[in-house]
Each structure stands twice: as structure tokens, then as C-alpha cells.
Amino acid sequence: MLNVSKNQHRWKMSLDENNHRALQGAAETLAWTWKADMKTPKSYPLNTEDAFSRIKERIRDSQHPSRSRTERKLSKLPPPPPPPKRLSELIHERTVSAVYEDQNAGRYRDALKSAARGDYAAFRKILNAIGQAHDIDYFGPGVAPKPRIHFLHRNLIEIADLLGLSDLKHEGIVEFMDDLCPCRRTHRPDAIRKLRKRWAAKSDSKS
Numbered sequence: 001m002l003n004v005s006k007n008q009h010r011w012k013m014s015l016d017e018n019n020h021r022a023l024q025g026a027a028e029t030l031a032w033t034w035k036a037d038m039k040t041p042k043s044y045p046l047n048t049e050d051a052f053s054r055i056k057e058r059i060r061d062s063q064h065p066s067r068s069r070t071e072r073k074l075s076k077l078p079p080p081p082p083p084p085k086r087l088s089e090l091i092h093e094r095t096v097s098a099v100y101e102d103q104n105a106g107r108y109r110d111a112l113k114s115a116a117r118g119d120y121a122a123f124r125k126i127l128n129a130i131g132q133a134h135d136i137d138y139f140g141p142g143v144a145p146k147p148r149i150h151f152l153h154r155n156l157i158e159i160a161d162l163l164g165l166s167d168l169k170h171e172g173i174v175e176f177m178d179d180l181c182p183c184r185r186t187h188r189p190d191a192i193r194k195l196r197k198r199w200a201a202k203s204d205s206k207s
Contacts, residue, residue, distance in 0.1 A: 011165055011176040018062035019163050026055050027180045034152070034182035044144035045151065048182075052155045059162045095133035100126065101154070102147040106198065152183050153195055170196070 012020070029051050037045035084090040097108040104111070104125055114122035135143045160166065160176055168176070170189040173196065177187040 011160075011168055011172050011179075014165055014168065015163060019059060022058040022062040023055070023163075023180075027182075029055075030152075030180060031182040042146055044141065044146055046141055046144075048152070049141070052159070055159060056162060059159065063162075091130055091133055092137050095137055096126070096129050099132045099136065099144070100129035102149060102151065103129065103132075103145065105149055150195060152181055153177065153187075153192075156181055157196060 015023070030048065033047035033051045034045065036047050037043070100108040100111060108126075108129075111122045111126055115126055132145060156177055157173070159180075160168070160173060165173065165176060170193045173192050174187045174189050177192065181187065
């Protein structure tokens with residue numbers, strides 16, 4: 001038992017004081033929001049999505065403390081755009097990417113490459129994501145479909161990357177998941193390895 005305890009929470013040793021503060025209460029918040037979302041399991045987990053967004057924002061703020069709250073608000077409230085003249089102005093591609101990756105096993109960027117090579121199945125999946133993204137952008141996140149693909153684990157891996165934990169071995173990320181994930185399932189190194197490989201460089205796919 002002593003050996004097990006000695007090896008727990010190794011990921012925390014990689015964090016500086018600011019990132020430690022940014023994660024305070026994260027596990028409790030995620031547990032509460034996930035429990036609330038699971039009361040309507042067929043709906044999109046809006047509470048947990050909001051919690052993930054706030055945690056990521058706190059981490060970014062901890063890494064750039066000079067960025068003021070006013071600057072953040074202004075950056076999120078651009079002036080209204082002019083009427084669209086082309087599809088790219090009507091649909092936010094970040095929403096398309098998020099919907100695609102919530103609903104399919106793989107990255108949006110890779111689906112675009114497959115579609116360009118004539119993969120009709122990939123093209124159809126992108127079209128489906130565009131239709132859902134339109135509804136989300138114009139009617140709000142309440143119409144978003146329930147995620148099919150590793151919603152909790154994918155967001156936690158993104159948080160681990162923001163924290164600079166991407167160099168940890170898979171066992172270290174498993175401990176990170178065990179500490180923060182509200183799914184209450186066993187996290188196995190092999191499954192985490194496959195998920196990390198699948199979502200490696202995900203941020204690049206949004207550029």
C-alpha cells in the first residue's frame with residue numbers, strides 16, 4: 001500500500017504554483033457538473049463543457065497573468081460581422097471541427113485530407129458536422145448533439161497539454177485522469193496511449 005501511495009499524483013510534480021492554483025477545485029467541479037449532466041444523458045453535457053472551458057481559461061490566465069479580464073472580455077466580443085457572402089463567412093469552422101471531433105473517431109484536419117483524396121464517407125461526415133454547426137452557431141449550444149467520442153478524456157488530455165504534461169508517460173497521464181475525471185471508470189495506459197496518439201497535435205488541426 002505504501003508503494004502505491006508513493007507513486008500517486010506524480011503529474012502534480014510537473015506543475016508550477018500558478019498551474020496548481022488554476023486546477024484547485026477542478027475535480028470537484030467536474031464531478032458536480034457531470035452528475036448534473038447525466039440527469040439528461042441524451043443531451044449535450046453543457047455544464048461540463050462550460051466547466052472545461054473555465055478550467056482551460058484559468059490555466060491560460062495563469063500562464064499569461066498580464067492579460068486582464070477586460071482584455072479577455074473584449075477579445076470574446078468582436079463587432080457584429082457583415083452579412084455573409086460565402087459559406088466560410090456563414091459557418092464557423094471551429095464549430096464544425098468541434099462537432100466533427102465530438103461525433104467521429106479522428107481529427108477534423110485528417111477528415112479534410114481524406115475528403116480531398118476522394119473519400120466520400122469522410123466528405124459526408126464533414127457535411128453532417130456543417131449542418132449541426134450551423135444550428136449551434138445560430139440557435140445556441142443547447143441544440144448540440146450528444147458527443148459520441150471520449151468527451152471527458154479528450155478534454156482532459158487537452159488540459160494536460162495546456163499544463164505542459166504532454167511529455168509524461170502514459171502511466172502519468174492515467175494518474176492525472178484518475179485524479180480529475182468524473183467518469184468513475186478504470187483508466188488503462190493502453191487506452192490512454194491510443195487516445196493520445198489519435199489526438200496528438202489537435203490544436204494544429206484548429207488552425
